[in-house]
Amino acid sequence: MQGKVLFDAIARGVFAALFAADLFSLVPAYAQAVPKTWDERALETGVIQPPVAHAPVKHIPADYYYRMRERVIYRTYPVYSSKREPPGYLEKLALAEPEVVFDAGKLHTEQDWIGAGKQVFRYPIGLFPVDMLAVWRTIMERTGVPVARDGTYPHLSIVVPKKGVVMAGFLSCATCHTRIQPDGSVIEGGQGTVPDLLLGFPPDVQIARAFQRALFRVPWIDNDPIDRVQKMSIDEINAIKAAMPLGVVARHGTSLFTPVQIPDLIGVRERRYLDRTGLMRHRDIGDMMRYAALNQGADMLSDYAGYRPVAGVAPVAGLKDDHLPPPEALERYSDPQLFALAKYVYSLAPPPNPNGITDPSRRGEAVFAREGCARCHTPPLYNSNKLTPARGFEIPEEHRRTYEIEPTIVGTDTDLTMRTRRGTGYYKIPSLLGVWYRGPFEHSGSVATLEDWFDAKRLRSDYVPTGFRGFGVEHRAVPGHPFGLNLSADDKAALIAFLKTL
Ligand code: HEC
Ligand code: HEC
Structure with missing residues (x-):
């Protein structure tokens, strides 16, 4: 045919x-x-x-x-x-x-x-x-x-x-x-x-x-x-x-x-x-x-x-x-x-993780604790199971009574949750389990790897996103989620080594 x-x-x-x-x-x-x-x-x-x-x-x-x-x-x-x-x-x-x-x-x-x-x-x-x-x-x-x-x-x-x-x-x-x-x-x-x-x-x-x-x-x-x-x-x-x-x-x-x-x-x-x-x-x-x-x-x-x-x-x-x-x-x-x-x-169960616990991953676990990641990505699920409000969204009073809300605004792009039919005004906190076998990351998959997610250059408007960039878009910032962006090269590598063991 x-x-x-x-x-x-x-x-x-x-x-x-x-x-x-x-x-x-x-x-x-x-x-x-x-x-x-x-x-x-x-x-x-x-x-x-x-x-x-x-x-x-x-x-x-x-x-x-x-x-x-x-x-x-x-x-x-x-x-x-x-x-x-x-x-x-x-x-x-x-x-x-x-x-x-x-x-x-x-x-x-x-x-x-x-x-x-x-x-x-x-x-x-x-x-x-x-x-x-x-x-x-x-x-x-x-x-x-x-x-x-x-x-x-x-x-x-x-x-x-x-x-x-x-x-x-x-x-x-x-x-x-x-x-x-x-x-x-x-x-x-x-x-x-x-x-x-x-x-x-x-x-x-x-x-x-x-x-x-x-x-x-x-x-x-x-x-x-x-x-x-x-x-x-x-x-x-x-x-x-x-x-x-x-x-x-x-x-x-x-x-x-x-x-x-x-x-x-x-x-x-x-x-x-x-x-x-x-x-x-x-x-x-x-x-x-x-x-x-x-x-x-x-x-x-x-x-x-x-x-x-x-x-x-x-x-x-x-x-x-x-x-x-x-x-x-x-x-x-x-x-x-x-x-x-x-x-x-x-x-459904995850595939066996080839990334064992090593010295760098142990140091990375300490970086994770020091940087306060666990407040939102709480072990053992690496998820507090809460919603975070998008910038510009005012949390209705009744939501505070009904939903589990982490009031920190992480500041990622607001369009998906403010301007689509799936929108709620929130982004949920994602679990970090299994990040070693998946990607791209961020709600629209704007960055391909964990290395890119913790790269402060992504905040600049001349950044070329390594994941979803957008139709006809040459470069744009991938804003928000400032956590872990100011680490030394060593700490960053250790943090990522740790995340890959989860
Ligand atoms: C205030 C809560 C909060 C803190 C603190 C926090 N995160 Fe997140 N994290 C989020 C939210 C919300 C997202 C999803 C944002 C989005 O997609 O718009 C996210 C996304 C991520 C992602 C991408 C996961 C995916 O599936 O897209 C990783 C990796 C990550 N965080 C690691 C960390 C690490 C490591 C730290 C500490 C350095 C940290 N986060 C601190 C709330 C937080
Ligand atoms: C056309 C592709 C497509 C098909 C078909 C599809 N899904 Fe999905 N599914 C997605 C996408 C994309 C999302 C993310 C939606 C979002 O975050 O707004 C999703 C989200 C989900 C979620 C939410 C998970 C989470 O952690 O937020 C579940 C559960 C799910 N799908 C189960 C299913 C099941 C079961 C079926 C079959 C009955 C199915 N999906 C069919 C693409 C698909």
């Missing part, structure tokens, strides 16, 4: 695919009681509101949510790099029978649930014609994504939902939350190595613009940067996407101009706020289930001060900004699927 036909297929696109009603629905029989995902009260108290007055965000009612159809999780097959695909691979898959792999009735032990959760984590919610594989592989190769040792790209998969129908699968949790190290080792749940270009590959200019608007429009700000995109060509939109380094993407609700670092999910069980802006509280497993449901489709249906992002791109044409498509046309994870998924995410 070429050109127009392929583009039309994509035009039905990620949104249609996100919500595509499944023609082969099988209703699983549940044997277990699981928390209710769409608990309206828990959602209301769990999601922090935008940093401006009079911009209420409301989520869809439970009645609507539960009328959406439950997703069927089929077996997934690996996608190989073009050089490593076994001969006749796709032809063989065309003969495969469809296999439903998630059946809550068969889950008894904790290990059963975790194993089933892994299947959900790897299951793509967007299915495309198989010809997309060639497009995606080209993007992976051009953007330098390492291939896993076994010759695959675990971000992508193949699904056979019906005998003879081979589909290219995309937008699983694993798409964004799998890290492939330069040596080909795979860290599932690690800060992802997915090129932003892969996300929402624009089919035609009108659709691409509508799509970007739905993903990023912020109804309560002036001079919304997404308005600029409404005049851009596909090449220009792709140039913005290509300016993002691996490890950083414009997740929906952030901005093409202020994207976000993909978090390491290893250790997320211990974090009390989710997202860099602390958008969602994490009080129990139900909150994790709600987070996954919201972020894999349901928050596009939310009402953002009168604007519903899904409207412009819904599978049903002609919807007004504040309207919802019929729920039966959309798809969601079942509650047991989300329960299993959350258990799997909680079970």
Whole structure:
């Protein structure tokens, strides 16, 4: 399939695919009681509101949510790099029978649930014609994504939902939350190595613009940067996407101009706020289930001060900004699927750390203590699990009663939290566990390494950011977080040696 036909297929696109009603629905029989995902009260108290007055965000009612159809999780097959695909691979898959792999009735032990959760984590919610594989592989190769040792790209998969129908699968949790190290080792749940270009590959200019608007429009700000995109060509939109380094993407609700670092999910069980802006509280497993449901489709249906992002791109044409498509046309994870998924995410463990404790790392630990890092990055989680206000944000009185807030303003760039749909007025304190296997750092991934994060030159306006720089930006400061910037070369090296042992 070429050109127009392929583009039309994509035009039905990620949104249609996100919500595509499944023609082969099988209703699983549940044997277990699981928390209710769409608990309206828990959602209301769990999601922090935008940093401006009079911009209420409301989520869809439970009645609507539960009328959406439950997703069927089929077996997934690996996608190989073009050089490593076994001969006749796709032809063989065309003969495969469809296999439903998630059946809550068969889950008894904790290990059963975790194993089933892994299947959900790897299951793509967007299915495309198989010809997309060639497009995606080209993007992976051009953007330098390492291939896993076994010759695959675990971000992508193949699904056979019906005998003879081979589909290219995309937008699983694993798409964004799998890290492939330069040596080909795979860290599932690690800060992802997915090129932003892969996300929402624009089919035609009108659709691409509508799509970007739905993903990023912020109804309560002036001079919304997404308005600029409404005049851009596909090449220009792709140039913005290509300016993002691996490890950083414009997740929906952030901005093409202020994207976000993909978090390491290893250790997320211990974090009390989710997202860099602390958008969602994490009080129990139900909150994790709600987070996954919201972020894999349901928050596009939310009402953002009168604007519903899904409207412009819904599978049903002609919807007004504040309207919802019929729920039966959309798809969601079942509650047991989300329960299993959350258990799997909680079970993720870090790879063995090759950096042992040495003399320099011991000295670095002393530097860490002396410089007061532990106030915010408190051992043993290296995280106080608090929110810090962005410059210019006034903490509402009731927030002081409800949230854990560290009142120090660290002074990093404010746009992500003040001017996007994920904004709250805060940046959360990130954990420092696992910094040895991840990067880039800072909320938008502006610096590539720890060395750069503790380099005082980054405060200057002639600094060339080593991570995310920005579309068309030659140089800019990476402001804020002054901690550890005035150390001697020795102390700095020791501090970094220590951080790499965590
Ligand atoms: C298109 C890429 C993409 C997909 C698909 C995706 N995520 Fe994420 N995820 C991100 C990005 C980017 C963030 C950071 C958002 C932010 O900080 O505002 C994130 C944040 C998170 C967080 C918050 C972690 C923290 O420490 O703040 C969790 C939990 C999470 N994702 C789980 C999942 C699960 C589970 C799935 C599948 C159901 C999933 N994600 C699918 C890109 C993705
Ligand atoms: C007042 C609280 C506070 C103190 C003190 C503090 N930090 Fe941070 N740190 C933060 C916040 C908040 C961020 C995230 C800022 C952002 O992304 O905008 C951060 C980010 C980081 C990061 C980047 C992590 C990532 O995932 O992006 C590292 C590394 C770090 N801090 C190390 C240190 C060290 C070492 C010290 C002591 C020299 C220190 N911090 C002192 C609050 C603090």
